[in-house]
Amino acid sequence: MRMPKLTAFLMATAVFASALVASADEVHVLNWKGYGADEPWAIAAFEKATGNKVVNDFFNSEQEMLTKLRTNPGLYDVVMINAAFNDQAMAEKLIQPIDVSKIPNYADISADKAGSPMLARDGKVYGVPWVWGLTALAINEKAFETPPTSIAEMWNEAHKGRVTIRDDAVEAVQFGAIATGQNINDIKDMEAVKAKLTSLMPQIKTFWSSENDWNQMVASNQIDIGTYWSGSADRAKTHFKLPVSLVIPREGAVAWLDAFSIPVGAKNVAGAEAFINTMIDPKFYVEWVTKVGAPVSANAKAVAALPEDAFNRKVMGDPGVAKRIQFQAPISDAQREAYLALWQELKVNVK
Amino acid sequence: MAGQVATGARSGLRSALPLLVPAYLWLTVAIFMPLSAMVFFSFMTELPLSGKAWSFTLDNYATFFAQGLYRTLLLASLKLGLEVTLWCVVIGYPAAYVLAKVFRGRSREAIFLLVILPFWSNGLVRIFSWAMVLREGGILDTALNAVLPFKINIDLMYSYPAVIIGLVHSYVPYMVLTCYLTLQAIDDSLIEAGRSLGASRLQMLKRVIIPLSMPGLVAGAALIFVPVVGSFMEPRILGGRTGTFYGTIIEDQFVAVFNWPLGAALSFILLAVVLVILALASPVLKRAA
Structure with missing residues (x-):
């Protein structure tokens, strides 16, 4: 089982070594695979408009992204960083301040996202908000006559063995924090979270790890309810025609914000600014939502350009929702490991 | 050599x-x-790639002994390895015998091909096809209910038996192959001699065939036991909430928290435990072989 990791490590080292040379009119972008920035139609349009050539590289975890930035100074021009990791990247001097006056669409970003304290230090902007979304609940419509409103539905005896939760320690612990009425970024009573999650375990069918897992379980009618990402629930309903609907429980939900940054030593800062501007442009966003399905844009004008009944406008834009969601703040490595230890213990005790 | x-x-x-x-x-x-690099990592506080200061430590190994969780999981994985190996013997040995001693010529080739066939398909594909068969409303459930006059409910998916089924299916060809080779090498005249001297079928099996094919059984068992103990893909996909094993938590350390040092240390503890088991078993097995 060690071999694939090692091969991956060796390959990665080889890639690092060979990819150190970047030319000036190329824009090197580092992002998740299949996450907007690598859509062929978007790249073609950008290359035609600006004359820059886009070179995409991908990461599979935030830790991998940080490692790639550390080991390849000067290679990347644009990097997509979850706002909760922006602080760490800035503290390690991996990203540089952004001159937002060069990004015309920045002015349309909604004030609460642009003003996020996670993306700015000493009055300088280190991240341009791109999209945001929720980790909330989704239900199998066949199992409910009226959608539930409370997170407590996950613990309802009626759904025993038909509940799913993502196999992710941080998400599980933060979900437990919401269920026990705590602040996800400042969990005071970890024992309560543990007890709450322990009592959830007998309800669970399985842990999901990818969108495909979730959709397959609904398609074969194996689950009633589970944690799910807002954008994925939308995609399941509109693109895969599955009986899935998102529930944002009255107790709240975990929200995340993704932003673009420019690494220290980027060779093509002008190209990077142009690329970021395109990514937050309403035209790109509407096309992305229609063709592929996407999270909610941080650009207010981009959301407004969607049809009135679009999920990302109607449900996610509801002011009542904004009031009860909690944005994820940075998590230290020690916390992350403590969460994983707790999560593993819960999973072992259920055996 | x-x-x-x-x-x-x-x-x-x-x-x-x-x-x-x-x-x-x-x-x-x-x-x-790469393995020595991993040994090196397992004694470090931080991965040098992360750019943070690091030093040598034994903490990663101490973590294993400090938390009962890892011991519980290691025992669960060893038990899984034994069970899967046992089922592979039960299923694979008779098949190998029939292949080696009953079938001849073309029919042997055809049956042999059927045994090897799963080997040629991708492991992940095999696991996902089991997922389609085992779940409620899946192929097995539907087929049985179509034939049987009464209604039964088969939902093996996301359970311990599902993990066993998936792993046995993946590894049984090893057992068939190794046993086939040793069974085929048994001289038919020995069997004829035994029979002419009045040995019953059971006595033949116990006194002649099993002892002579023991090397194949042992090799097959070792080939199966070792990878099954460290398996993580099958338990994760088929096991559901009971699918946490030693291999899956090592994977978590590498993938989820990027704690390579701890992941490496856990891997080497597994390697040591497996080597100790094989070393302890070797005198017994050698005598048997």
């Missing part, structure tokens, strides 16, 4: 060298070097 070469004449070694170099070069580059 190396010993034989060394005791051979000097000229023998020289002529053997070009034949050995590719294999040993490959082993050095692909296995020895």
Whole structure:
């Protein structure tokens, strides 16, 4: 089982070594695979408009992204960083301040996202908000006559063995924090979270790890309810025609914000600014939502350009929702490991 | 093999060298070097790649002993390895016997091909196809309910039996192959001699066939037991909430929290435990073989 990791490590080292040379009119972008920035139609349009050539590289975890930035100074021009990791990247001097006056669409970003304290230090902007979304609940419509409103539905005896939760320690612990009425970024009573999650375990069918897992379980009618990402629930309903609907429980939900940054030593800062501007442009966003399905844009004008009944406008834009969601703040490595230890213990005790 | 070469004449070694170099070069580059890097990592506080200060420590190994969780999981994984190996013997040995001693010619080739076939498909594909068969409303459930006059509910998916089924399916060809080779080598005249001296079928099996095919059984068992103990893909996909094993938590350390040092330390503890088990078992097995 060690071999694939090692091969991956060796390959990665080889890639690092060979990819150190970047030319000036190329824009090197580092992002998740299949996450907007690598859509062929978007790249073609950008290359035609600006004359820059886009070179995409991908990461599979935030830790991998940080490692790639550390080991390849000067290679990347644009990097997509979850706002909760922006602080760490800035503290390690991996990203540089952004001159937002060069990004015309920045002015349309909604004030609460642009003003996020996670993306700015000493009055300088280190991240341009791109999209945001929720980790909330989704239900199998066949199992409910009226959608539930409370997170407590996950613990309802009626759904025993038909509940799913993502196999992710941080998400599980933060979900437990919401269920026990705590602040996800400042969990005071970890024992309560543990007890709450322990009592959830007998309800669970399985842990999901990818969108495909979730959709397959609904398609074969194996689950009633589970944690799910807002954008994925939308995609399941509109693109895969599955009986899935998102529930944002009255107790709240975990929200995340993704932003673009420019690494220290980027060779093509002008190209990077142009690329970021395109990514937050309403035209790109509407096309992305229609063709592929996407999270909610941080650009207010981009959301407004969607049809009135679009999920990302109607449900996610509801002011009542904004009031009860909690944005994820940075998590230290020690916390992350403590969460994983707790999560593993819960999973072992259920055996 | 190396010993034989060394005791051979000097000229023998020289002529053997070009034949050995590719294999040993490959082993050095692909296995020895990365593995030593992992040993090195397992004694570190931080991965040097992360750019943080690091130092040498034994903490990663101490973590294993400090938390009962890892011991519980290691025992669960060892039990899984034993169960899967046992089922592979139960299913694979008779099949190998029939292949080696009953079928001849074309029909043997055809049956042999059927045994090897799962080997040629991708492991992940096999696991996902089991997922389609085992779940409620899946192929097995639907087929049985179509035939049986009464209603039964089969939902094996996301359970311990599902993990066993998936792993046995993946590994049973090893058992068939190793047992087939030793069974085929048994001289038919020995069997005829036994029979002419009045041995019953059971006595033949116990006194002649099993002892002579023991090397194949042992080799097959070792080939299956070791990878099953460290398996993580099958438990994760088929096991559901009961699918946490030692292999899956090692994977978590590498993938979820990027704690390579702890992941590496846990891997080497597993390696040590497996080696100890094989060493303890070897006198018994040697005698049997």
